[in-house]
Amino acid sequence: AEEVGGGxxxxxxxxxxxxxxxxxxxxxxxxxxxxxxxQLDIRIGHAKTVENTIAMLKDGGPLAGVTICDAGxxxxxxxxxxAREGAIxxxxxxxxxxxxxxxxxxxxxxxxxxxxPVFQVSDLESLxxxxxxVVCLDVLIHYPQNKADGMIAHLASLxxxxxxxxxxxxxxxxxxxxxxxxxxxxxxxxxxxxxxxxKDVERALEKVGWKISKRGLVTTxxxxxxxxxxxxxx
Ligand code: SAM
Numbered sequence: 001a002e003e004v005g006g007g008x009x010x011x012x013x014x015x016x017x018x019x020x021x022x023x024x025x026x027x028x029x030x031x032x033x034x035x036x037x038x039q040l041d042i043r044i045g046h047a048k049t050v051e052n053t054i055a056m057l058k059d060g061g062p063l064a065g066v067t068i069c070d071a072g073x074x075x076x077x078x079x080x081x082x083a084r085e086g087a088i089x090x091x092x093x094x095x096x097x098x099x100x101x102x103x104x105x106x107x108x109x110x111x112x113x114x115x116x117p118v119f120q121v122s123d124l125e126s127l128x129x130x131x132x133x134v135v136c137l138d139v140l141i142h143y144p145q146n147k148a149d150g151m152i153a154h155l156a157s158l159x160x161x162x163x164x165x166x167x168x169x170x171x172x173x174x175x176x177x178x179x180x181x182x183x184x185x186x187x188x189x190x191x192x193x194x195x196x197x198x199k200d201v202e203r204a205l206e207k208v209g210w211k212i213s214k215r216g217l218v219t220t221x222x223x224x225x226x227x228x229x230x231x232x233x234x
Contacts, residue, residue: 008142008143008144008147008192009094009123012094012142013094013095013123016093016094016095016097016098017095017096017097017098018097020095021095021097021098021101023039024074024075024098025075025101026039027039027042027043027046028043028046028074028075028077029075038221038222041220041221041222041223042220042222042223044220044223045218045219045220045222045223045224045225046077046138046223046225047077048218048220049137049138049166049218049225049227050077050078050081050137052216052218052227053078053135053137053164053166053227054078054081054082054085056164056214056216056227056229057082057133057135057164058085059214060161060162062085062086063082063085063086063087064085064086064087065086065087065088066086066087066088066132066133067087067088067090067130067131067132067133068082068087068088068089068090068131068132068133068134068135069090069091069092069127069129069131069133069134069135069158069159070082070089070090070091070092070117070135070136070137071092071124071127071134071135071136071139071155072092072093072094072124072136072137072138072139073091073092073093073098073099073102073117073119074093074098074102074138075098075101075102075105076091076101076102076103076105076106076117078135078137079091079102079106079117080102080105080106080109080110080117082117083106083110083114083115083116083117084109084110084113084114086114086115088115089115089117089118090117090118090120090129090131091117091118091119091120092119092120092121092122092124092127093121093122094121094122094123094124095121096121099119099120099121102117102119103119106119124136124139124151124154124155125150125151125154127154127158128158129158130158130159130160131158131159131160132159132160132161132162133159133161133162133163133164134155134156134158134159134162134163134164135163135164135165136151136155136163136164136165136166137164137165137166137225137227138166138167138168138225139151140165140166140167140168140194140196140201141167141168141193141194141195142192142193142194143194144194145194145196145197145200148167148194148196148200148201148204149200149204149207152165152201152204152205152208153204153207153208156205156208156210156230157208161231162213162229162230162231163205163210163229163230163231164227164228164229164230165201165227165228165230166225166226166227166228167195167196167201167225167226168193168194168195168196168224168225168226169195169196169197169198169217169224169225169226170195170196170197170198171197171198198226198228201228205230206233209232209233210230210231210232210233211230211231211232211233212228212229212230213229213230213231214228214229215227215228215229216228
């Protein structure tokens with residue numbers, strides 16, 4: 001029997017191997033060809049989230065030799081700069097297309113100059129092992145809160161020192177809805193987007209003995225992302 005909402009993951013996998021892959025590859029790329037105003041805005045917002053994540057990580061000390069799990073790595077926007085900092089990066093994504101693209105970009109960007117991230121096709125729920133740091137950026141948006149709790153608990157169980165998560169905060173619900181309405185006047189081209197309240201995320205962390213230690217927020221016109229760092233409560 002399929003668990004409640006279990007079909008969501010298949011839809012997400014399918015989307016990020018096909019239309020979603022094409023769309024996000026473009027948004028997370030460098031070329032402006034065929035990139036519309038909204039996509040450009042999202043690119044800028046996302047780049048800021050990556051930048052803030054790296055700053056938050058470095059705030060805890062240099063990254064050289066630090067093991068980092070980048071769960072839901074997409075095209076490698078975070079994994080690549082982390083590898084450049086000398087981190088030992090394990091990057092994974094549910095989408096094989098994303099992983100192949102990330103691998104390409106990493107080879108191109110890093111060459112022999114840094115230890116390449118180790119890439120793997122895997123949904124984050126199946127990830128095993130222990131890492132100093134676990135990061136999961138802009139993935140929770142694909143999961144309703146009842147699924148997000150389990151994901152958060154699992155990610156925390158992989159992390160020894162800290163977990164960084166970003167998600168679309170529910171406080172921006174109406175503005176996002178309005179903008180999505182402007183974005184998709186016809187039949188929606190996207191998968192469902194789930195916003196999360198910070199309290200719910202905090203509760204999910206508390207349930208497994210973790211607490212939020214740092215907070216950041218990026219908002220542009222079409223992009224909203226709350227970034228948190230969590231650590232074991234004692
Ligand atoms: N974290 C990357 C970044 O910030 O550049 C990519 C963000 S993109 C909006 C969301 C990514 O999450 C997609 O690459 C998608 O395939 C991946 N994803 C969605 N659900 C996942 C899951 N359950 N396990 C692993 N990856 C997942």
